[in-house]
Amino acid sequence: MDFSVEQGCPQCGASISLGESDRFLVCPFCNVSNYIVTQGAARYTLPVARSVYGEAEDLYFVPYIRFRGAVFQVNSKEISQRVVDTTQLGFTDLNFPPSLGLRPQAMKLQRVTDETAGRFLPLTIKVQSILKRAARLSDMDSSSGADMIHRAFIGESLSFIYLPVWQNDGTLIDAVTNTPLSPALPDTLLAERSSPFQPKWQSDFIAALCPQCGWELEGKGDCLVMPCRNCDTAWELTSRGLVKVPWLQGTSQDNTATWLPFWQISAQMPGLNFNICSDYIRVTSREMVGGLKKIEEMMTFVIPAFKVRPKRFLQTARKMTLAQQLFQLGPGRHMTRMYPANLPRNEARQALKVTLASTASLNKKEVYPLLPRIRFTGIAATLLYLPFHDDGHDFIQEQSGVAIGKNVLQMGRVL
Numbered sequence: 001m002d003f004s005v006e007q008g009c010p011q012c013g014a015s016i017s018l019g020e021s022d023r024f025l026v027c028p029f030c031n032v033s034n035y036i037v038t039q040g041a042a043r044y045t046l047p048v049a050r051s052v053y054g055e056a057e058d059l060y061f062v063p064y065i066r067f068r069g070a071v072f073q074v075n076s077k078e079i080s081q082r083v084v085d086t087t088q089l090g091f092t093d094l095n096f097p098p099s100l101g102l103r104p105q106a107m108k109l110q111r112v113t114d115e116t117a118g119r120f121l122p123l124t125i126k127v128q129s130i131l132k133r134a135a136r137l138s139d140m141d142s143s144s145g146a147d148m149i150h151r152a153f154i155g156e157s158l159s160f161i162y163l164p165v166w167q168n169d170g171t172l173i174d175a176v177t178n179t180p181l182s183p184a185l186p187d188t189l190l191a192e193r194s195s196p197f198q199p200k201w202q203s204d205f206i207a208a209l210c211p212q213c214g215w216e217l218e219g220k221g222d223c224l225v226m227p228c229r230n231c232d233t234a235w236e237l238t239s240r241g242l243v244k245v246p247w248l249q250g251t252s253q254d255n256t257a258t259w260l261p262f263w264q265i266s267a268q269m270p271g272l273n274f275n276i277c278s279d280y281i282r283v284t285s286r287e288m289v290g291g292l293k294k295i296e297e298m299m300t301f302v303i304p305a306f307k308v309r310p311k312r313f314l315q316t317a318r319k320m321t322l323a324q325q326l327f328q329l330g331p332g333r334h335m336t337r338m339y340p341a342n343l344p345r346n347e348a349r350q351a352l353k354v355t356l357a358s359t360a361s362l363n364k365k366e367v368y369p370l371l372p373r374i375r376f377t378g379i380a381a382t383l384l385y386l387p388f389h390d391d392g393h394d395f396i397q398e399q400s401g402v403a404i405g406k407n408v409l410q411m412g413r414v415l
């Protein structure tokens with residue numbers, strides 16, 4: 001479930017409604033495009049209602065951790081996966097509600113900025129333990145918890161959602177609904193435990209212009225990698241701003257092809273004697289589709305650069321990795337019908353082990369126990385845009401025949 005966020009346009013100040021994972025902001029009023037750049041997790045607050053309690057020094061923000069993404073687990077017998085979507089209390093020293101329920105979906109969230117009045121309570125539990133608990137809450141563990149070998153969180157969006165509360169004569173009041181929250185507490189406790197807004201939380205806006213030639217970059221919503229129409233470079237939005245990414249594209253006979261993005265990631269696995277395609281074939285007992293011409297080359301994985309449901313994601317990564325010799329790659333250039341890349345490079349890297357496990361499913365006994373020891377080094381990622389033919393129901397990759405349901409892509413847009 002996507003939350004919506006009320007966002008002021010940095011150019012003209014108009015209020016715009018965004019999805020929570022949107023990074024590309026096109027103002028319908030002044031037509032200026034910007035990217036939102038945040039260091040670390042995004043921070044939002046539920047809106048403070050008008051209130052009789054209203055002095056800023058009595059307003060506190062209680063953190064909830066919001067996680068949404070896919071969790072993959074490998075045990076000795078199988079790989080299981082599911083979507084986790086959870087919002088849990090991060091400050092556990094007082095008896096606040098354990099979750100925000102449906103409220104974040106029912107109201108527009110506001111981004112926390114240096115103009116947000118009030119003080120912020122800290123996390124008292126580690127984000128990792130919230131994620132682990134979220135994974136355990138899932139039905140995966142009933143079958144696979146005991147001998148779990150590897151777990152990965154992929155395509156995750158991790159954010160803070162704050163519940164604003166007033167402190168009024170030792171009573172706490174939910175500042176969204178103006179209703180009392182919990183019994184009295186020592187007067188100074190919240191003041192002592194909280195801190196003001198931290199400058200590093202502030203989001204920046206950068207103009208959506210190609211850093212190399214100044215041309216306007218096109219994108220929408222949660223799109224994270226944008227090719228420049230003018231100079232054919234490609235740019236990934238990261239916490240450091242726009243970073244150039246190497247990119248290649250397949251060849252197509254089809255003038256109406258739709259182009260889907262993938263991360264082609266090469267990596268070494270030192271100590272495993274397992275670095276080139278021939279090793280990979282030996283260890284996984286798989287044939288590479290399309291022959292052996294790259295057999296002595298470094299092993300590369302082909303991971304979707306778009307979000308789809310976890311089962312499809314892994315299937316697609318496996319099939320594309322095994323079919324990679326068929327893609328006829330050349331320099332990337334801007335085209336029409338390019339599907340937005342909304343899975344960042346760093347998330348795709350998290351998928352390497354599960355993709356390896358998935359392609360090695362014929363040889364689990366030998367490969368799965370190695371997973372915890374594998375360390376990838378020398379990782380290099382290239383964005384690939386590959387041509388898919390639209391047969392009405394599926395997108396079908398032109399060279400390999402790998403099919404992706406159109407409804408699967410639509411669902412992936414909202415995960």
Ligand SMILES: [Zn+2]
Pocket residue numbers: 009010011012013014027028029030031032
């Ligand atoms: Zn504007």
Ligand SMILES: [Zn+2]
Pocket residue numbers: 210211212213214215228229230231232233
């Ligand atoms: Zn350019």
